[in-house]
Amino acid sequence: MSQSAIATASTGKGASELEALAETDPFRSRNPLEYVPGILLLLAVGLLGKYCEKWWLAIAAAQGWKVPDIEYVLWAIVIGLIITNVFGLHKIFRPGVATFEFWLKSGIVLLGARFVIGDVAKLGGTSLIQILVDMTLAGTIIILVARALGLSGKLGSLLAIGTSICGVSAIIAARGAIRARNSEVGYAIAAILTLGAVGLFVLPPLGHAIGLSDHEFGLWAGLAVDNTAETTATGYAFSDAAGDLAVLVKSVRNSLIGFVVLGFALFWSSRGQADKIAPGVAPKIAFIWAKFPKFVLGFLAVSLLVTIGAFSDAQVANLGALSKWAFLLTFAGVGLSTDIRTLVRTGWRPLVVAVVGLASVAVISLGLVLFTSRVLGWTGS
Numbered sequence: 001m002s003q004s005a006i007a008t009a010s011t012g013k014g015a016s017e018l019e020a021l022a023e024t025d026p027f028r029s030r031n032p033l034e035y036v037p038g039i040l041l042l043l044a045v046g047l048l049g050k051y052c053e054k055w056w057l058a059i060a061a062a063q064g065w066k067v068p069d070i071e072y073v074l075w076a077i078v079i080g081l082i083i084t085n086v087f088g089l090h091k092i093f094r095p096g097v098a099t100f101e102f103w104l105k106s107g108i109v110l111l112g113a114r115f116v117i118g119d120v121a122k123l124g125g126t127s128l129i130q131i132l133v134d135m136t137l138a139g140t141i142i143i144l145v146a147r148a149l150g151l152s153g154k155l156g157s158l159l160a161i162g163t164s165i166c167g168v169s170a171i172i173a174a175r176g177a178i179r180a181r182n183s184e185v186g187y188a189i190a191a192i193l194t195l196g197a198v199g200l201f202v203l204p205p206l207g208h209a210i211g212l213s214d215h216e217f218g219l220w221a222g223l224a225v226d227n228t229a230e231t232t233a234t235g236y237a238f239s240d241a242a243g244d245l246a247v248l249v250k251s252v253r254n255s256l257i258g259f260v261v262l263g264f265a266l267f268w269s270s271r272g273q274a275d276k277i278a279p280g281v282a283p284k285i286a287f288i289w290a291k292f293p294k295f296v297l298g299f300l301a302v303s304l305l306v307t308i309g310a311f312s313d314a315q316v317a318n319l320g321a322l323s324k325w326a327f328l329l330t331f332a333g334v335g336l337s338t339d340i341r342t343l344v345r346t347g348w349r350p351l352v353v354a355v356v357g358l359a360s361v362a363v364i365s366l367g368l369v370l371f372t373s374r375v376l377g378w379t380g381s
Contacts, residue, residue, distance in 0.1 A: 038096015039329070042103075045083070045336065046328035049076030068205070073237045073331050077200070080335020089336060100333020104229050105295040107326030111247055112302030113311065113319035120248065120303050126378050127222065127249040130368045131256065134223055135164040137364050142357040149349045154180045154273075157264050158188035159350065163357035166254050166293075167192050167227035173257055173291045177265040179274045191354035196230040197338060199358060204237040214241035216369050222249025223365035224358075229334050232327060243327075251296045258288030 052075040060067040083089065089097065139160040146156030158180055162171045168189050175185050203224065207217040217238045225231040228250055235246025262284060268274035277283055306316055372378040 035096040035099060038093040039099065040096070041093050041336070042097060042100060042329040042332040045079050045332035046072075046076050048079055049073070049331065050328070052079070068208075071204075071237045072328075073233050074201070074204075076328070076331040077233060077335035080332050081338060081340065082335075084336050084338065085340050093336075097333055097336045100330050100337065101229070103326045103329040103333070104232065105298075107232070107323045107330060108228075108247055108251065109295055109298035109302055110319050110323035110326060111244065112299040113306050113316050113323070114244055115248065115303045115306075117300075117303055117307040120300065123245070123248055124252045126372065127219065127252045130219070130223055130365065130372065131249075131253050134361060134365045134368060135256075135260070138357060138361040139164040141360045142353060145356045146353045149353060151349055151353065152184060154178055154268070155184040155187060155350065156353070157268070158184060159191065159353050159357060161260060161264060162188055162192040163195075163226055163354065163361060165260050166250075166257055167196060167230070169228070169254070169293070170257050170261065174261045174264060177261050177274065177287075178268045187350040191350040192226050193338065194351060195354045195358040196225060196227045197340075199225045199362070200230050200234050200237070200334075203234050203362070207238055207242075210366075212369075213373075214239045215245060216373050218242035218245025219249055219369045219373075220362075220366055221246035222253065223369070224362045225250075226358075228254065229330055233331050233334060236327065236331075251293075251299055254293045255296050257293065258291035261291050262287050 049072040053070060053072040056067065056070060056075075059065075142160040142163055143156045146159060147153070151159075157178060158171050158174060161174050162168065171185060171188050171192065174180070203221060204217075207220065212220065218235055218241065221231055221235040221238070221242065222245065225234050225246075231246055231250040232243060236243030262277070265274055265277060265287075269276045277287060302319070305311060311319065
């Protein structure tokens with residue numbers, strides 16, 4: 001997910017400004033002190049979410065109430081949403097809050113300590129098959145619905161890419177490659193963010209109601225939720241084990257960005273509506289590498305070091321704890337960076353396509369998860 005893109009959607013800036021801001025480095029300020037207020041706010045909101053989870057259960061126990069265990073993930077996001085949408089986020093906090101994607105990527109890299117390479121290879125291979133089937137079916141449905149509603153072909157392509165692969169990051173990666181208009185990028189991002197927020201609050205209780213295991217829900221969240229931050233939050237809202245697996249599956253999904261964007265770029269360039277990619281294998285490999293999310297390599301590197309015994313058990317535990325702290329800041333940032341009023345002002349047709357996309361991905365991926373785990377016995381054990 002691109003935090004600058006979210007900030008654009010959150011503050012109501014025009015699509016023309018979205019393009020410039022989407023590629024801006026969150027650490028663009030020359031004065032490190034400018035990040036301190038926002039990072040402290042992320043930490044405060046995250047910790048408040050942790051305490052709200054404990055207070056909620058303590059009050060319920062004292063009163064004899066039977067209440068669901070609402071994870072700190074959702075508490076932190078809701079608190080962030082309230083601050084931004086009721087009180088507004090003061091500009092002094094924005095530089096620090098905009099770093100939440102850095103904490104997300106750091107948390108994913110550190111999470112590699114909780115997987116050995118064998119697990120990554122096994123689960124990654126399993127999820128890759130599911131991702132390819134899911135992506136093909138859902139992407140086709142989204143493009144057909146977009147065409148039926150009269151959306152431009154490129155907006156339909158952006159919605160298909162964002163829904164089936166990696167949300168905002170994939171849209172930004174595809175923007176220049178297919179020469180999409182700024183307005184199309186803005187519509188696609190707003191629609192994807194709106195549906196990501198819906199999935200975050202809908203999927204965990206639905207997973208419990210269906211009776212999914214941690215393994216099944218982790219796979220489902222990793223396959224069904226668009227943006228990496230929302231995927232992470234959705235998984236951990238169900239359980240820690242589900243969150244770990246959701247991040248792994250989403251990382252596999254993210255690694256396909258370059259291939260998918262290349263495919264769409266070749267399609268549109270063949271129609272004279274995008275820059276042509278030089279013939280030959282080398283230019284295509286360079287294109288894929290340019291779009292590849294490098295933090296996935298960090299995750300694999302840490303996993304490899306753990307596998308070969310480069311860290312002691314205590315150090316592995318410390319790395320896992322650090323990843324949780326990084327995710328704590330991430331979840332707070334998701335809430336603080338989302339302005340609901342701006343998101344709902346998106347035109348209804350892109351939102352309808354996004355709704356169809358979310359429903360398609362959720363249903364198809366759930367079917368794949370249940371089939372592979374309960375029929376084929378792919379339980380990850």
